[in-house]
Amino acid sequence: MGATSSALVMLFALFFIERLEFICSRTNSNVSCIASEREALMKFKGNLTNESNRLSSGVGKDCCTWKGVGCSKKIGHVVKLDLHNPIPDAYPNPEVNKLGGQISPSLLDLNHLHYLDLSMNDIQISNSLGSLKSLRYLDLSWSIFEATIPHNLGNLSRLQYLNLSNNDLSGPILDTLGRFTSLTVLDLSQNSFNDSMLYSLCNLSSLVHIDLSVNSHGGAIPHCLGNLASLSILRLSDTDLQSPIPSEMGNLTQLTMLDLSGNGFEGEIPNSMRNLCNLRVLDLSNNKFTGKLSTSVGSPFGCIHNSLEDLSLFSNKLSGRLPNHLGEFKNLERLIIGMNSFYGSYIQLEKGPSEEATLRSCYGFS
Ligand SMILES: *[C@@H]1O[C@H](CO)[C@@H](O)[C@H](O)[C@H]1NC(C)=O
Ligand SMILES: *[C@@H]1O[C@H](CO)[C@@H](O)[C@H](O)[C@H]1NC(C)=O
Ligand SMILES: *[C@@H]1O[C@H](CO)[C@@H](O)[C@H](O)[C@H]1NC(C)=O
Ligand SMILES: *[C@@H]1O[C@H](CO)[C@@H](O)[C@H](O)[C@H]1NC(C)=O
Ligand SMILES: *[C@@H]1O[C@H](CO)[C@@H](O)[C@H](O)[C@H]1NC(C)=O
């Protein structure tokens, strides 16, 4: 549990520090904008359409006080641009808050930019993005108007947070993923990536959160994924993955959430997964897993019994008698086991230490 907390603390620290620095810089009237950076921002703004009140200048010429701009208190440089669309579903016209247009190369004059959030807009991304070498946080979710990704994005080797979700992307970013050695959070979900990229993540040991769900990666989970010792959240649902799960998944002891649903996984659920002592949510539904529960997650040994809160095995080819010791899952609140070939009348689930911690719903018993 302690180790999980530290992974989560790392994750939150990343956001919190960014935010804190932003607030400090915004409220400190002494930080004033560097002239060349003001010029760059003006050009950048000039190439955007519908900039709807973002980057609006406050009082005077100090660009550090502009909405969405953050400067470092220490060095005075612009370090943050947060231009996410605050009202993505504006009624009646959802387009009205979206930034449009192109990213101007003038952005490169912001040498110290480490935070860029352009999410929920309609922006044309250019290659200049790959030259913003100081970037640590990049959010382009729901934002890329033309579905291409700069080929040189891999040059952003300091990135800690990368979110490209919901862009209908397919393309060569995959070749360069392995260069993001500082990456903590990677979200490529809801795109059309069609090659197996998991292998290239194996050396990225800082990863805490991976979401590749809803793509067409295909292939298998590589054994080396078990190297990602800090991984807490792994979402791989609906990605056309196949083959058995490697037993090295049991090495990911910091996992709190594992979603492998909606794929073609087969074979037995590996015994080693009993060792996932921090796993709270396990979704293996809609796959082709076979074998008996008693030899896998349902085994009476291993600490997964203490942590699991939500378990779905719905729609697999699991069989055999439902093991009595299912009742030993102390914190299980939801269990979905329908569409399998289990037998056994019913399971007595033990009450947990408090009412909240007892099983709330249980589907699939025939
Ligand atoms: C940005 O705007 C300038 C001035 O209007 C124009 O010359 C330039 O072509 C634009 N660049 C892009 C990338 O749109
Ligand atoms: C810009 O906003 C106006 C409404 O203010 C809208 O009619 C127009 O479609 C938007 N243009 C783009 C490119 O989003
Ligand atoms: C980006 O990386 C490529 C190698 O993949 C290199 O050729 C190029 O010069 C780099 N670009 C910048 C701006 O550093
Ligand atoms: C990525 O962006 C989407 C949409 O903005 C958001 O819902 C999601 O939480 C982000 N992912 C991560 C891991 O932060
Ligand atoms: C992936 O998609 C591209 C087009 O975007 C296509 O050329 C390529 O053949 C596809 N690869 C696979 C393995 O399906």
Ligand SMILES: *[C@@H]1O[C@H](CO)[C@@H](O)[C@H](O)[C@H]1NC(C)=O
């Ligand atoms: C991981 O690192 C090792 C040692 O540096 C290297 O041999 C291997 O090719 C790397 N794997 C990937 C997938 O990049």
Ligand SMILES: *[C@@H]1O[C@H](CO)[C@@H](O)[C@H](O)[C@H]1NC(C)=O
């Ligand atoms: C990883 O898992 C494999 C297979 O379960 C096991 O043999 C190996 O000892 C584990 N490695 C570590 C570092 O825990």
Ligand SMILES: CC(=O)N[C@H]1CO[C@H](CO)[C@@H](O)[C@@H]1O
């Ligand atoms: C160096 C500098 O500009 N210091 C100013 C910071 O802001 C306060 C008031 O907000 C001024 O009194 C200082 O002179």
